[in-house]
Amino acid sequence: MMELQKASNGIFHDAAVEGGIPPEEEKFLQHKDDGSKRPEFTDFEGKTSFGMSVFNLSNAIMGSGILGLSYAMSNTGIVLFLILLTCIACLSCYSIHLLLRSAGVIGIRAYEQLGLRAFGQPGKILAAIVITLHNIGAMSSYLFIVKYELPLVIQAFLGLTSASEDWFMNGNYLIIIVTICIILPLATMKHLGYLGYTSGFSLSCMVFFLSAVIYKKFNISCPLETYGNHSVSTVTSDDTCTPKYFTVNQETAYTIPILAFAFVCHPEVLPIYTELRNPTKRRMQNIGNVSILGMFTMYFFTAIFGYLTFFGYTEAELLHTYSKVNPLDKLILCVRLAVLVAVTLTVPVVLFPIRRALLQLLFPGKSFHWVRHIAIAVCLLFAVNLLVIFVPNIRDIFGISGATTAPTLIFILPGLFYIRIVPKTQEPMSSRPKIQAACFSALGFIFMIMSLTFIGIDWMSGEMRSLGGH
Incomplete structure (x- = not known):
């Protein structure tokens, strides 16, 4: 039996091989996963605590989409929104279960290696490409927030x-400075677990954002009052300030992909699992459940208090609605700054799975090397900065990417991996778990077709709407 490789000397080694089934995988396939024996993973010995892992995964889930949840609730109603949010959260937990179950069979916790084991080299390449495209899109969306919001914060x-022509008011210069001074040093850390502290701080910024939303609920009356020269458009409907519980309109269909993508964290699940201390499937599943439950709570409270503040006046970007009420509000200014900090500190967490995917694809079986580790981070950040600076409307590009890669990562690949990797001797295709996994993958295709249809309708109608992404 192959001796387990240790990481106590600080050297990362990926036990992946390019072809066939390595001895360590055969060892796992010979035993049934009955929970009586703790898995002995062969790829890495993690040292990250339970709490830090929760912070990292929660930070990976949390995205800029939280700013649009109140608008989503205004187009679904409170009850329908809660039902949809609950369903998506439960499906995300089930998706994590499928990934962990598959990883326990092959003994290696890497998304790309699940693809290799399930479909050979094409599966590995597909998984690496999907992870790379999706996370580059997420990183770009975060840096776009920095590009457009940070100059406004400095201006305030x-x-x-009004905006000045000074260099420090130029968003392009600001994202380069933020990338070099903050994101790059964090992205060059050796292990993802070290980012648990920054992830915790990032989450605290979003908790502050939620606290401000709750506080403002009791300080802003509806119909909205006019402040200074900034008038709020008047809606003549009598029920504008009345909460709706079930609403179906043209915008309702757009909220379903937004909510589905709000829990995308699956590229980060296995890297976090890799660095977890005392790793077991149950322990990592608990981390996923706690993280999703925490984000579910934060999402719902943000959505409902924002919605009950503005009702029919709610805009797609919640902070913009507050600015229309009072553009000089110092609390909202601080909230805007906190959101900027949160998204900035999320970028390194999102970068780690891309780097791991590229290492699996381009340098399989190679031991850790600082030059390779740093060079990939620099190249990725350089490419993302170029996209954000030179592409005027990146939402068109990553609208397609988000509509295809997110359902693939959440629904399609985890279900297919589970069906292909778990031996038929344990669970035949006619078994309930395999049937559930097949239905889960089919649901992903439905989400993908639906999202692409919405984008096509937008393009044909000339009304470019963002699906929100992560």
């Missing part, structure tokens, strides 16, 4: 009423 702090 300086007491300026």
Whole structure:
């Protein structure tokens, strides 16, 4: 039996091979996963605590989409929104279960290696490409927030009423500075577990955002009052300030993909599992459940208090609605700054799975090397910065990517991996778990077709709407 490879000397080694079934995988396939024996993973010995892992996974789930959840609720109603949010959260937990179950069979916790074991080299390449495209899209969306929001924060702090031509008010320069000074040093850390502290701080910023939303609920009356020269458009409907519980309109269909993508964290699940101390399927599943439950709670409270503040006046970006009520509100200014900090600290967490995918694809079986580790991070950040700076409307590009890669990562691949990897001697195709996994993958295809249809309708109608992404 092959001796387990240790990481106590600080050297990362990937036990993946390019072809066939390595001895360590044969060892796992010979035993049934009855829960009586703790899995002995062959790829890495993690040292990250349960709490830090929860912070990292929660930070991976949390995205800029939280700013649009109140608008989503205004187009679904409170009860329908809660039902949809609950269903998506439960499906995400089930998806994590499928990934962990598959990883326990082959003994290696890497998304790309699940693809290799299930479909050979094409499966490995597909998984690596999907992870790379999706996470580059997520990183770009975060840096776009920095590009457009940070100049406004600086402008407000300086007491300026309009943008100036100074270099420090140029969003392109600001994202380069933020990338070099904050994101790159965090992205070059050796292990993802070290980012648990920054992830915890990032989550605290979003908790502050939620607290401000709750506080503002009791300080803003509806119909909205006019402040200064910034008037709020008047809606003549009598029920504008009345909460709706079930609503179906043209915008309702767009909220379903938004909610589905709100829990995308699956590329980060296995890297976090890799670095977990005392790894077991149950322990990592508990981390996933706690993280999703925490984000579910934060999502729902943010959505409902934002919606009950503005009702029919709610805009697609919640902070913009507050700015229309009072553009000089110092609390909202601080909230905007906290959101900027949160998305900035999320970028390194999202970068780690891309780097791991590229290492699995381009340098399989190679031991850890600092030059390779740093070079990939620099190249990725350089490419993302170029996209954000030179592409005027990146939402068109990553609208397609988000509509295809997110359902693939959440639904399609986990279900297919489970069907192919779990031996038929344990669970035949006619068994309930395999049938559930097949239905789960089919649901992913439905989400993909639906999302692409919405984008096509938008393009044909000339009304470009963003699906929100992660």
